[in-house]
Amino acid sequence: MEKTVQAHMPGLVARVVVNEGESVHKGQEVAVINCMKTELSVTAEWAGVVKKILVKEWDEMEVGSPMVVMEVN
Numbered sequence: 001m002e003k004t005v006q007a008h009m010p011g012l013v014a015r016v017v018v019n020e021g022e023s024v025h026k027g028q029e030v031a032v033i034n035c036m037k038t039e040l041s042v043t044a045e046w047a048g049v050v051k052k053i054l055v056k057e058w059d060e061m062e063v064g065s066p067m068v069v070m071e072v073n
Contacts, residue, residue, distance in 0.1 A: 001071070001072055001073075002051065002069055002070065002071060002072075003045070003046055003048070003069075003070050003072050004066045004067075004068070004069050004070070005030055005031075005042060005043075005044055005045065005066075005067050005068040005069075005070065006063075006064050006065060006066055006067060007033060007042065007061035007062065007063060007064065007065040007067055008033075008040075008042065008063065009033055009035045009040055009061070009063065010035060010060075010061060010062050010063055011033040011034050011035030011036070011040070011060075011061055012033065012034045012035075012058055012059065012060060012061070013031060013032070013033060013034075013055045013056065013057055013058060013059045013061060013067075014031075014032040014033060014034040014039055014057070015031065015032050015057055016030070016031045016053055016055060016056070016057070016067075016068075017029055017030060017031060017032065018030045018031075018050050018053070018068065019050065019053075020050050020051065020052060020053055021049065021050060022049070022050045023047075023048070023049050023050075024044045024047065024048065024049070024050060024070070025044070025047045026044060026045065026046055026047045027043050027044065028043060028044050029041045029042070029043055030042055030043065030044050030050070030067070030068050031055065031067055031068065033061055042067060044068075044070065046070060046072040047072065047073070048070040048071050048072035048073065049070065049071045050068055050069075050070055051069045051070060051071045052068070052069040053067075053068055053069075054066050054067055054068065054069065055067045055068075
């Protein structure tokens with residue numbers, strides 16, 4: 001089943017810290033959003049494998065913007 005990690009705050013993507021095909025565990029940081037000069041972690045809500053990365057550094061995010069697609073059990 002596919003699940004999408006979404007932005008929880010508006011801002012710019014500071015960095016993506018996972019790669020496609022990488023296994024991640026629940027709660028692991030997958031990206032970082034810069035909001036008003038503050039960096040906020042975006043974490044995986046499920047354990048699984050990163051299927052597709054939808055964002056790159058400096059992309060603008062709104063609340064709920066899709067960031068990473070994961071294949072979960």
